[in-house]
Amino acid sequence: MFTLHHIPTWLVTWLVSSLVVFSRYFLASGLLFLFFYILKRRSFLNRKIQHAFPKAKEISFEIKHSLYTSFIFGLVGAGIFGMYKIGITRIYTDTSQFGAVWFALSVILLIFIHDTWFYWIHRLMHHRKLYRLIHLVHHRSHNPTPWAALSFHPLEAVLEIAFLPAIVMLVPLHPIAIILFSTIALVVNIIGHLGYELMPAWFVRHPLLRWVNTSTHHNLHHKYANKNYGLYFNIWDRLMDTNHLHYEDIFEETTTREDFPDPRPQPNTRRIYEQ
Numbered sequence: 001m002f003t004l005h006h007i008p009t010w011l012v013t014w015l016v017s018s019l020v021v022f023s024r025y026f027l028a029s030g031l032l033f034l035f036f037y038i039l040k041r042r043s044f045l046n047r048k049i050q051h052a053f054p055k056a057k058e059i060s061f062e063i064k065h066s067l068y069t070s071f072i073f074g075l076v077g078a079g080i081f082g083m084y085k086i087g088i089t090r091i092y093t094d095t096s097q098f099g100a101v102w103f104a105l106s107v108i109l110l111i112f113i114h115d116t117w118f119y120w121i122h123r124l125m126h127h128r129k130l131y132r133l134i135h136l137v138h139h140r141s142h143n144p145t146p147w148a149a150l151s152f153h154p155l156e157a158v159l160e161i162a163f164l165p166a167i168v169m170l171v172p173l174h175p176i177a178i179i180l181f182s183t184i185a186l187v188v189n190i191i192g193h194l195g196y197e198l199m200p201a202w203f204v205r206h207p208l209l210r211w212v213n214t215s216t217h218h219n220l221h222h223k224y225a226n227k228n229y230g231l232y233f234n235i236w237d238r239l240m241d242t243n244h245l246h247y248e249d250i251f252e253e254t255t256t257r258e259d260f261p262d263p264r265p266q267p268n269t270r271r272i273y274e275q
């Protein structure tokens, strides 16, 4: 008789980690969507970055592709666990081995490595030979919602996470530091696709905070698709001159509006911009 013991361990690890990735995404994106797009839709209209609201079929497209991505991220998670089991990673479980300072630094380091990886892999995917093949799925959302956070073509999902198995072989990392980093990455990603700008107007004028990305920053990437490639920071965008020319002006306009009339749902313009 077939019992659960017949299911290979790698398959169980894959399914469990995929379920964790998807549930975390679904819960965070779902709660933000419920709050901003349904319950408090009218209260935050002046902070909506783009006037239109996306259609239900666009949202179901975003959720469907985020589910595919969860299985790919889950597979990589299970793969890293397998790599740890056979002893080819530098993952450590004894917290006293490297101390609290390294624990905090390792999370910050992961964020900066990921930011650099993301910027360059993202620019590569905007190359005309790769854009339609790999990145177009993510850019089907011209006016993204929090559901778009993991809406990638499977090949893009592989590229997005490919740095992590390499890093765990090189850098000593505690499993909780990896979980903390991946949660921060998801939160930043969801905020980038929120569709609302919640930061104060002075944010982009602050000498330090102006280097941190906002929801408006990534929203402009979805609207025009030829600027603003960064994830956490706009350091690379400023260095490589790919920051949207009017980013600060658009941000300021969004954060200082008195009112914004409730628009009827309208189809997004299906313009594809390529570099």
Ligand SMILES: [Zn+2]
Pocket: 138, 144, 148, 193, 218, 222
């Ligand atoms: Zn995006």
Ligand SMILES: [Zn+2]
Pocket: 122, 126, 135, 139, 221, 225
């Ligand atoms: Zn893009």
